[in-house]
Amino acid sequence: MVAVLEILSWTCLVVGPILCIIGGIGLLRLPDFYARTHAAGITDTLGAGLIILGLILQAGFSLVMVKLIFIIIFMLLINPGATHGLAKAAYAQGVKVESEEEELDAATD
Amino acid sequence: MPLPIEIVLFLFLLSTAIAIARLEDLFAAAMLTGIFSLLSAGLFTIMDAVDVAFTEAAVGAGVATVFILCTLSLTAKREYQQPTKVLPFIVVGITGAALIYGTLDMPAYGDPDAVTHRHLSAKFIEIEERAMFSQNEHAVESARHGNEEKAVGLPNIVTSILASYRGYDTFGEVTVIFTATIGVMLLLRGRRHKKSFTSQSRSDGNDVVKEQPMRMREKIILRVVSKAFIPFIFMFALYVQFHGDFGPGGGFQAGVIFAAGIILYGVIFGLDTMRSAVPERVLVYGIISGLILYGGVGIVSLLSGANFLDYDILDTHNPAHGQHLGILLVELGVGITVTCAMTTIFYGLAGRGKQ
């Protein structure tokens, strides 16, 4: 049982950072703002969530675990909320969806 | 092999600082100051200063950014382009070289035998450790009498020093916060002059202001999320306030977190709604009453025949309980003052644009 928990937590602690880095690369390389919000979403929820989950499995039943659970709940609720507000603000300011434009340009050519 | 976390964080900090210096877009620079303080708080944690990191996190990530943004909304959002000057570089270079030359005589980083660690703080740590480990009350008592030194007996040494050993100093700091807030109120509460300039008189193309009516349901997700979160922020602030004796935290941190919660409410629901929830008059009384609570504890101990802010006298049977009571009250006073001061400053800076 302990061994299973260990393996699970180490898997989380390895996969989480990898997902974070993948999302980060997406943040740098994706063409427009809205696509980049998607990349940020991977790091902020899945990557961060897996790392915290790994830490929870390491901590065992204690106050530390309760605090980590609170952190994971806050992250899972706050980040999508903030990103939503951000995307809405960007849309209201008229930030364009670039990839779609290129397709349109290609279609009209 | 230990990771060179400190080197990496320092490199991040330096590049952020250089970017702040180079950016002409003040809004972007304000966001980078947010990153800057997040990074520095991470570095404080690595350097074992958890209480400092706590304060920096609460102040830098939430409140400081909000204050700078409020100011930017009243002034220009871009600074003027200017040629790189040579003289400041020379001045800065000479000053930096002199300072680095000064460090050559200092003990190396992390040296346990440095002069700093050997005098006052070594004594504090020794006394507090003895008081903590001698669990029963009599042992604390004998430790006190044996050593002729007063002990506080709380796990968090920083809180003990802050509120008890150096309580007088902290009282001075709270007074500074009080005075600064009065200054902000005096500067910003008055009626605005009629023919005053606004930033719109010299808009420079980058103005993000657009007058657009906004319906309530447009922001429904943000409103629901923040409505769910503001109680958690307040609860967490209370936890920080009263748990500060045992873990990192205390009045200063709790005050800033509480104020951050109130400011979040104001940012989401607007200043008018915030005024009806937290009237400014209450805040003014709050600032004063927090300071009076702090000073009052000192006066009570003075009237009971001890020194100013000597909490031992508060419980004549058991001085340790007196210490704990004194620290609790003093931290509460600090928390109330800081909360009300930060919120008042936000009212002043954000409300200025609406008059």
Added chain:
Amino acid sequence: MFIIAMTGVLLTMLIALIAALRGPTVFDRILAVNMFGTKTVLLIAVSGFLSGRPEWLDLALVYALVNFTGIIAVTKFSRFGNLASDHKRVKPW
């Protein structure tokens, strides 16, 4: 093993920092700053385990909560240009 997690977090912080410094629009910067805040929470949490005293997760909690205030303020500023306006109508100033 915590070291692997730490390295990953630091690398992601680097990427977020680059994105924040580069970001062509304001919103890209805000997105990067938000991501940076999340990564700082992870940094604090992992470094607590790395140093063997994980009791101070209060710090990570305060980041998670207070960072929200900052991000919301920045978002509102980028859209309305001030922080005072209420939800019913933006008053010109």
Added chain:
Amino acid sequence: MHWLGLWHYWAVIILMMIGLYILIARDNLVKKVMGLSIFQVSVIMFYVSIAKIEGGTAPIIPESGNQLVYSNPLPHVLMLTAIVVGISTTALALALIVRIQEAYGTVEDGELNEIDGHSP
């Protein structure tokens, strides 16, 4: 190689100098305040790095009762209050800047000097 142990202080000093450069070379008053806050953080970091003891932990005595090495708590106390005092004085500076904007219509140092009749 005693000098290599000092690089923390040097990094802090470089940081401090960047803040000082913003403070004296930039004209915009809000930017100057940002430089001031960089300067302030670096001073705080200098104190905190003095307080660090190699192999030490944060100065909070654990309930388990293990004997630990603690970093020096005294600079932490001083800097903790300095941060909150710093933000309130920064707010005072920002309030002054808002009033300057209302009175002069600009927050650029050079323009302010011109309006006041001094040559920059």
